[in-house]
Amino acid sequence: MAAGSRGFLKLSFLIYLISIANTFGVAAAAGQWDILAKKSGGAGGNTGGSLAEFPPSCNRIECPGYSVVESGNGYEIRRYNSSVWITTLPIQDISLVDATRTGFLLLFDYIQGKNGYGQSIEMTAPVVTDVLPSDGPFCESSFTVSFYVPAKNQPDPPPAEGLHVQRWATTYVAVRQFSGFVADYDVGVEAATLQASLADTKWADPVAKGPAAAGKIQYSVAQYNSPFEFSGRVNEIWFSFQM
Secondary structure: OOHHHHHHHHHHHHHHHHHHHHHHHHHOOOOOHHHHHHHHOOOOOEOOOOOOOOOHHHHOOEOOOEEEEEEEOOEEEEEEOOEEEEEEOOEEEOOHHHHHHHHHHHHHHHHOOOOOOOOOOOOEOOEEEEEEOOOOOOOOEEEEEEEEOOHHHOOOOOOOOOEEEEEEOOEEEEEEEEOOOOOHHHHHHHHHHHHHHHOOOOOHHHHHOOOEEOOEEOEEEEEOOOOOOOOOOOEEEEEEEOO
């Protein structure tokens, strides 16, 4: 990749950090979500029907490879190839948006060279936040935020304090796409809708046996876009499982 392109991507993701802090921390709290939603074509509206949209960001930057196993009514089953991720320690918070911001600040420092090798790393997508839901709306949930390590760095990803390497074997993921800007009140609804979509399918049992604690299914929120992209936004709910 040319130096100019790398500089543009780094600048884009720096703006991403600033925008997360301002847009989600201030605008949502001030009741400005509706304005952003109208600009982006709806607040978290789902795509409906079969999922066929390949995240456009993955045409510009590296994303983990996968194949589509099945597309159904409101869900897609994917098989992800083995891959490597760099992941934060658990973050306790009542807000997915705030936890994602906290985690991404650490990951951004990491890819800028704040790691054991002093090595800069190319941008990738998506940024994935794993969610272990709390017992109630005002209780803290547990979140981890992960960055997909580019293929060229996967044989020896740089270590870093407060972060750890995750190596995925081949993994199956049930996916539901939704549009707009991610907000805290969207993700629980989208996750419940995905679970309902899978209820009468052959995938319900494997998903139920996936990552869970205290009877709660652990899910992930994958975000592919920077906040200055107001159209064509793609977000996903993921339920990971093994076959």
